[in-house]
Amino acid sequence: MKILGLSALYHDSAAALLVDGMPVAAVQEERLSRRKNDSTFPIAAVEYCLDEAGLEPEELDAIVFYERPMLKFERILTSALRTFPRSWRAFPHAMKNMLGEKAWVRGIISSRLGVPGNKILFTEHHQSHAAAAFLTAPTERAAILTADGVGEWATLTIGTGERGASGTSIVLDREIRFPHSLGMLYSTFTAFLGFAVNEGEYKVMGLAAYGAPSMADAVRRLIPRTADGAFRLDLDYFEFHSSARRSFSDKFVQLFGPARNRYEPIDLATAEGRRFADCAASVQLVLEDILVDLARDLHARTRLPDLCLGGGVALNGVANARILRESGFEQLFVPSAPGDAGCALGAALYADRVHFGNPDREFPDHCFWGPVPDGDALARIAQEDRFPFETVADDRLIEESAADLAAGRIIGWMEGRCEFGPRALGHRSLLAAPHDAATRDRLNRDIKYREEFRPFAPIVPIEEAERFFELPSGGCRLARFMSGVFPVRPEWRDRLAAITHVDGTARLQTVDRDVSPRLYDLLQAYGRRTGIPVLLNTSLNLAGEPIVCSAQEGYSTFRRSGVDLLIVGNTRVRKRARTAAPAAQTEDYA
Amino acid sequence: MIRKKGRLRRQLVVLGSAFGSTGDLARGLWRGGSDKKLIMPIAIFLCVTGFLLVLAAGVEALAPFIYSIF
């Protein structure tokens, strides 16, 4: 069967294609349209997926949308009714939004792809998250926990999954419903701290390390626990359910002080800056406590060794590491795309295995399902722009790259199919030496143009991880898609200063040679030179732009930033001091 | 190769399928218990309003005039 999964119209649109139960392609629309967090109908992503399989839209057996639009409409209408008359400003906005487009997904898919409406299926939002987490994990039975802002009604679900020769089942038996939502709690603080919702949650997590959870009790007042072990939000502190203007109420501001002006940089030397860091630390702690509690309860109920975690909240690596350490589960699986983009793959897998009852297939344990960059295109452009370039065999490329990295150069590293998910896991990465805090500062200042308090991640061969990082049992696995934050061993912190966050931790990625042989070899080559087979790995993009996908995009990023070398496959372009490349001169046009 | 359709044609396809979608909603609310049944009239009324919004999106140049149908 040929099944296309789609996630669209809210944030991070994506498409994923399964043929006979196996993934052929999956990509986020932003990687192709170059609009960050692109939420439009993922027409380019669909085209790429179909091209990859050599299919026409009419050859698809089913197109599966990742949520149920009419159930969502019912939730939005019911919320407006329940908050009447406070919702009067939000109501026209929500209705225009919903009824102008989002409610009519079957028609939209049908009109864009030219497929009949009866081929279009709809999974529930958290079913899609659950399937993306469970059906991509190397486990046959597992507990499942999904948590995000909101899907249709559910904001958090728990259940179990089972697969094997007898078939596949995913049973989500309990849920917490909107407006009570861990994701919305965190997003409200994201907005309060002046960051963009659905984008700046990473920043809250990074900022948390600079603060003390001195306001944790105040945060707990916002989210009291219920007698049955769940939680609810005290809605007096929130407005997200009734207002399109802001997500927190005046009472929230009375409790935590004025919100941050988003244009003002956070200065941690000031009392105001420390207040924001303390807010971040407090909400982070409360989120972790609740998640650990829920996971512990789920473990006690199911007695299963494995937990699959999905939904946007699963991007919180600090919380994930605590769940692994404290919940009783032996293994924690978080997919490379636990957020809404990953639902495209989850929806397709759910339809294939559960709805159509197709036999279980082992899912390849990697995340590289996107387009391949063209090294020849880079060579052509570099030649036109008179940049020195060369095509180098693997062995030499790896040794010389290790030497460049050891010499303090920053490399844009592009190889193979691009990652599915928000993180660069070595196929569209910026690599640098991890030892010196000055490298981190240079990356922030000259390349990433981002806040100082955000940490950079390390990448390490899987066998070497425990030497440098304090990993609990199952930690190596959690680090496969950079889903956990773990302490750097104290004796290495000074020598891994560029990747050690202020609290002594790092968001680690472990590399398996079977999955990324070249990157693995590069790490080992770097280790032979420096004694430390660890590199700094961050996404190859500039502020406000999505991670690059093609060679042309890599080159444009290379030209507009302080990256020293760009490597696409076996083609290498290098910046020289006083480069001979012609610059466009104002005088030419004076 | 995905064949591209004009905006108006696309919106007409969307409009055509909107009746079925509204039917899905009505069926769901009807089966959902008394609380959900109660909001069915307003939900369906709003969906019908939505048909005009879809039409307005199809011919954005005429959107103000389509809205005047209200």
Add this chain to the structure above:
Amino acid sequence: MRSLLNPVQRWLWRDPVRRGHRLLRFAEVEADGGRDLARAAELTADAKLRRLYLRHASDEQRHSEIFRQRGTELLRAHRTQSEPAWQPDWLAPGERGLDDVKVDAGGDGPLLAFLHLSEAAAARGFTTYKEAVGDDHDTRTVFATILKDEEFHMTYTRHELARVSPRRQGWLLWKARFGRLWKGYLRIAVAIAGVMGAIVLTLQYFILLPPFAWAAKRAAKRETEGWAAASAPRDLKAQY
């Protein structure tokens, strides 16, 4: 027409808080424009244009930073937490035309024509704003600095248009002018439609919703807190 709007502009730019917010808005628009130009550089097959687009993109990024810094300074000097409720952006669009550009459609000729007109419009706008800010010397300097780059952008786009489309350049410029007019009309049409839609939906809200709201609130009171049993799996063919 523009001179008639000058008093309006002076009024709009008089309040330093509003001035700060407008500059911050300009910063965002310039940054978006820079990203569009970087995209144009990635897509063009013309090496010279690629270099120019990249240079242009870097200029826009720098302008964004200049606007952001000055906007932040103004807001810091006149401490405020909230943004002004009313921001008549359509009177001071900066280079918003770039927001609408479809970089990946049409090729270099139409893009250059569009960019040329956008830059010319932006230069006219910035000249007006430079005068409208009165005795705020620092903000005047910001506009003066950026205007120098705008002149280069206007000139290179015109020269390059003549190079890549020597025969069709006049036609492309007229087409771009018409396109800008059409987009302007669409913006107004959509804004009017938006206002009409909001009025109609607000009326529906207050006239039709109260009885349903009463019923929904009553139903909400009956709901228990905490865990809920998930509903039985639904038919994947239905949207509900």
